[in-house]
Amino acid sequence: MSTKHDIRTARLLKWLQDAYAMEQEAETMMKAMASRIENYPALAARIAQHVQETRNQAQTLRECIHALGGSVPTAKGLVASVGAALHAAGNSMMEDEVVKGIGLSFGFENTEIATYRALILAAERAGATDIAAVCSQILQEEQAMAGWLEQQQDSLVGAFLDREETPGAESKR
16 A cells, blocks of 8 residues: 555656656757747847756756656657657748747746646655755746746847848748
């Protein structure tokens, strides 16, 4: 018979594995978007910064998973990465790719924020205060990225509209 601690630890492990796959997906999507941005240097730089944060987050999550005796979900991560690559390819065909990318990124960041809030609570209930601290740090990075996107949306969309109205200027990317 499982104890409350066993049940809580199992749930925490499952959610950490899901978060790991989510970070794999995020990295794939952001790298694809960043590779195509040509005319929005502030956006490209911030995405590049967050790609590195995301890689570090995935590594830290991997360590948390192993600390709980679990393994990294390779199939789930692969499926998430393939899905993200297909999604990114679809976005690349949109004439307003950068505007759609900002909106989709903002939505994804908020999904990550909700995920890490749940993970913090699950870790605290499982008595894994070290994992709760890790998830709190990741949460701050996700909130910072979502905040940046929200603060920059008007200027980036404005730049897109300006470029779209300028003969010979590429606005899409």
